[in-house]
Amino acid sequence: MIHLQYDLFRRLWFGSLLAYNPRIKGGMVTQTTQRILVTGAGGQIGSELTLVLRDRYGGDAVVASDIHEPMTPALQRTGPFEIVDVLDAERLHAMIDQYKIDTVYHMAAILSATGEENPQLAWKVNIHGLTNVLEAARARALHRVFCPSSIAVFGPETPRDLAPQETVLRPTTVYGVTKVTGELLCEYYVNRYGLDIRGLRYPGIISSETPPGGGTTDYAVDIFYQAIEHGSYTCFVRPDTVLPMMYMPDCIKATVDLMDADFSRLSHHCDFNVAGMSFSAEELAAEIRKRIPEFECTYAPDFRQTIADSWPQRVDDRAAREEWDWTPAYDLERMTAHMIERLRQRLGSTATRSSSSAG
Numbered sequence: 001m002i003h004l005q006y007d008l009f010r011r012l013w014f015g016s017l018l019a020y021n022p023r024i025k026g027g028m029v030t031q032t033t034q035r036i037l038v039t040g041a042g043g044q045i046g047s048e049l050t051l052v053l054r055d056r057y058g059g060d061a062v063v064a065s066d067i068h069e070p071m072t073p074a075l076q077r078t079g080p081f082e083i084v085d086v087l088d089a090e091r092l093h094a095m096i097d098q099y100k101i102d103t104v105y106h107m108a109a110i111l112s113a114t115g116e117e118n119p120q121l122a123w124k125v126n127i128h129g130l131t132n133v134l135e136a137a138r139a140r141a142l143h144r145v146f147c148p149s150s151i152a153v154f155g156p157e158t159p160r161d162l163a164p165q166e167t168v169l170r171p172t173t174v175y176g177v178t179k180v181t182g183e184l185l186c187e188y189y190v191n192r193y194g195l196d197i198r199g200l201r202y203p204g205i206i207s208s209e210t211p212p213g214g215g216t217t218d219y220a221v222d223i224f225y226q227a228i229e230h231g232s233y234t235c236f237v238r239p240d241t242v243l244p245m246m247y248m249p250d251c252i253k254a255t256v257d258l259m260d261a262d263f264s265r266l267s268h269h270c271d272f273n274v275a276g277m278s279f280s281a282e283e284l285a286a287e288i289r290k291r292i293p294e295f296e297c298t299y300a301p302d303f304r305q306t307i308a309d310s311w312p313q314r315v316d317d318r319a320a321r322e323e324w325d326w327t328p329a330y331d332l333e334r335m336t337a338h339m340i341e342r343l344r345q346r347l348g349s350t351a352t353r354s355s356s357s358a359g
């Protein structure tokens, strides 16, 4: 029953995503079928991305992988799922061979807040894991690889109001350091080995379906659950904290659009700024209050405030708009309305919150 409801929602939720791509007929892509491996498929973006890719290419063509069994049952029901630790290069190669993989979406990562709690782990997973994927791509001559980056590449010296595509990258978090390194390493593999590697600098991602895991921008998701379940929330950043954010349908659309883009049009590859919306914590609370008037938000900034203060408030995504026609569909008002409607349905019926791996 739970699964049926989830499937129904998924089809409605992703219907709009499928509709925008003219090459998709009846939920399946008409181009040559790809065989895809998603690492970190149990994480916030990975779990929703995997289901969209399965709608496009067919369940069997998309192998979901993570270090744990996934919290989203549909990941195991709609196609293959494998336990893969990206630090285990041998297993990664074996999976690529076994499933004849030609495309990898490398979503496994440790995010900013968890990274500050365990910098060594963040370096290991984000750099050694990435290196293993890139080496597998080189050795197996993979067709295409997606390696996400983040607004965490920016630091206090980056212009805060509209962080340019090309700018100073001196992050103060280990997560940011791994993301700058990752962008440069991916670009090196593009230039040195002629691989097709692409990536976006994701802002904070907000989803009604999957919780984030260990990021600084997690408050923008937590606030909705607390508002609906308890009518109040204690936010871990100051009310005037403004950060770039994006609603999950836009995040998936950006990912899929970049992977579909004509490579010859791209001057950038692994480091595209992408903007969805930017708002302060108090603007988000006020927007929620329009629909839940009794909602109260208090503020108790913790160590994540320092991270948030080191990131820009908005990013300039002209390169993404020019090179692969990026446009977001959700602003603060539309996202908030959709989140509340969807969470009310879920929390009122079957949903339980879960924590999941990063990525």
Ligand code: AKB
Residues within 6 Å of the ligand: 111, 112, 113, 149, 150, 151, 152, 175, 202, 203, 204, 205, 214, 215, 216, 217, 218
């Ligand atoms: C985080 O907060 O660490 C992530 C990110 C912006 O990459 N959501």
